[in-house]
C-alpha cells in the first residue's frame with residue numbers, strides 16, 4: 001500500500017489523543033472519561049508521547065495512562081506501565097500498514113480542528129486499527145458482548161464506535177418508548193375490553209327505558225358482551241361484580257331480545273353453557289328447510305325427483321328418500337297423488353331407530369297427524385299392521401287423511417288415551433312413543449312456545465310421559481321378533497327426556513337402553529352416554545329432538561304391572577300437546593273442517609268397545625272388573641313420591657271413567673280401521 005497525498009504533504013499524523021476522543025464524546029452528548037488501555041497503548045506508539053494533545057481538558061496523556069482503567073469485566077486493571085516508553089519514530093512505510101503505526105505531532109495538530117473528517121476517517125478504517133497486541137481477536141464494534149454488563153456503554157466508547165453507540169442508545173430508547181407505549185395500549189385495551197354490561201344504579205332508569213322499545217342492535221351487543229364476560233369471568237368482569245349479576249342481566253336481555261317468558265328463558269339458559277344457549281336461541285329464529293319424504297309405497301325417489309324438477313323445483317337430496325326443497329310443495333299434483341309428504345327431517349329418526357320389520361305388529365302410541373305412522377308403514381312395505389293411536393279426534397282427521405292419500409293399507413287408527421293401552425291390547429313387536437311434549441325443540445316452527453309454557457307444564461307433561469312410557473314397555477312382546485320401544489320428544493328439556501328414561505329404567509328392570517344406531521346426533525346429558533341421542537336445533541339445522549331406544553328382555557313382573565295400574569292414576573286434567581301440529585300441507589289439522597275423517601258415532605261403538613276391552617283384559621290374564629271398580633288398595637301401593645302426591649288428589653282410572661270431573665260424557669275410546 002503506498003503513501004497517500006495527505007501523508008506526503010502533511011507528514012505522518014500524530015496519534016489520536018484521549019483528549020480528542022473525549023471531545024468527540026462530549027460533542028455526542030456522552031460522558032467523556034477514560035478509554036481502554038488498548039487505545040492508550042496505541043497512542044503511546046507515536047512520537048507525541050508525553051505531550052499534551054488534549055486541548056479541551058489540558059490533561060497530559062501520561063496522567064491519563066496513570067489512572068486505573070476499568071477492564072472489560074468491570075474490574076480495575078493495573079496499567080502496564082506508569083510511564084510510557086519513548087518509541088522509535090516510524091517512517092511513512094511503517095504507518096502505511098495501518099497497524100501499530102503512530103502519527104507525528106505536527107501532522108496531528110492540523111487534524112484537531114477537523115473532527116468530523118477524523119471521525120469519518122476512523123469509521124472508514126478497519127476495525128483492527130484499534131486492536132492492540134496481546135488483546136486477542138479484534139472485536140466487532142457493537143457486538144452483543146459489549147453490553148452494559150461490562151460496565152456501561154460509556155466505558156467502551158471510542159471514536160470508532162461513537163456514532164454507532166449513539167445509534168444504539170437511540171435504538172434502546174426507541175425500544176423502551178415502544179415497550180412503554182405497548183404497555184399503555186395494553187392497559188387501555190384491557191380497560192376497553194371489559195365490557196360495561198351491568199346496569200348500575202345510575203343507569204338503571206336509562207337501562208329500563210330502552211327495554212320498553214328496545215334498541216335491538218344495542219341489546220344484541222350487550223348479550224354478546226355479557227357472554228364474553230361469562231366465558232372469561234376472571235379477566236373480563238367488572239371489579240366486585242358477581243357471576244349471577246351477569247347471568248341475571250343476560251336473562252333479562254334474552255327475554256327482551258328473543259321474546260321468551262322469563263321462566264322458559266331461564267330454563268333454557270340453564271340447559272347449556274351461555275355461548276351454546278345463545279346459539280340455541282339464534283337457531284330458534286332460523287327457519288328450517290322444507291323437507292319432503294318420498295312415499296315409496298307409490299313412487300320411487302328417482303321418479304319423484306324428475307317429476308318435481310320438471311316443474312322447476314330445486315331439490316337437494318339429504319337422505320335416501322329425503323329431499324330439501326327451496327319452495328313450499330303442499331299443492332302439486334304429485335303431493336295430492338300421495339307421492340311425498342312434507343315432514344320435518346327430525347321426524348324420520350325415531351322411525352329409523354325403531355327399525356320395524358316387514359310383517360310385524362307395531363303400535364304408534366301417539367300418532368296424529370301421521371308423519372311417522374305413514375313412514376313406518378312404508379318401511380314395512382304395507383305389510384304387517386301398524387296401530388296408529390291418538391286420543392285427539394280432531395288431530396286424527398289429519399292422520400286418516402294422510403293414511404289414505406299416501407296409499408297406506410296396513411294401518412288401524414284408534415283413539416285411546418295410550419296410558420290405557422296395555423289393558424286394551426298388548427303383544428306388539430315394537431312400540432313407538434312419540435310423546436306429547438312442551439315443544440321446546442320446535443320453537444322455530446311454533447314461536448308461541450316461547451311464552452305459553454309454564455312451570456306447571458314442565459311438571460304435568462313429564463308425568464304423563466312417564467306413564468305413557470311404562471305403558472309402551474308393557475305393551476311390547478319381549479319374546480317376538482322385536483321387543484323394542486322407541487321414546488321420542490321434540491323437546492330439549494331434561495325433565496322430558498333423560499329423566500323420563502331414568503324413571504322407566506328404574507320402574508322396569510326388564511328393559512335395557514340400547515343404541516339408536518342413528519348415523520348422527522349428540523349424546524344425551526345423562527350417564528346413559530352412547531345410548532341416548534339428543535338433537536339440538538343449533539347443532540344441526542333440525543328441530544330439537546330426543547330419541548331413546550329400549551329393548552325389553554323379559555316380561556314385566558306382575559307385581560310391577562299391578563303397582564303401575566295402581567300407582568299411575570289418571571290426572572284429572574288430561575294433558576294434551578297444545579302445540580298446533582301442522583298437517584302435511586302445513587295447515588293446522590284443526591283447521592281442516594270435516595277433513596277426511598268422518599267422525600265417530602259414540603253410541604253405536606260404546607258397547608262394542610267396552611266388550612272388546614274386557615275381552616282383551618281377560619286374554620292378558622287381567623281382571624276386566626278393574627275397568628269399572630277402583631281398587632281399594634290403590635292409594636296405599638303408590639311408590640313414587642310424584643305419584644303419591646298425585647294419587648291423593650286424583651281419582652283412580654276407574655273412578656275417572658265412572659264419574660268424569662268435567663261434567664262431560666265419559667270418554668270413550670274406539671278404533672277405526
Ligand SMILES: C[S@@+](CC[C@H](N)C(=O)[O-])C[C@H]1O[C@@H](n2cnc3c(N)ncnc32)[C@H](O)[C@@H]1O
Nearest residue numbers: 366367368369370371372392417418434436576
Ligand atoms: C308430537 S305429537 C305426535 C306426532 C306424530 N307422532 C307424528 O309424527 O305425526 C303428540 C301426540 O300425542 C297425542 N297425545 C296427547 N296425550 C296423549 C295420550 N295420553 N295418549 C296418547 N297420545 C296422546 C297428541 O294428541 C299428539 O297428537
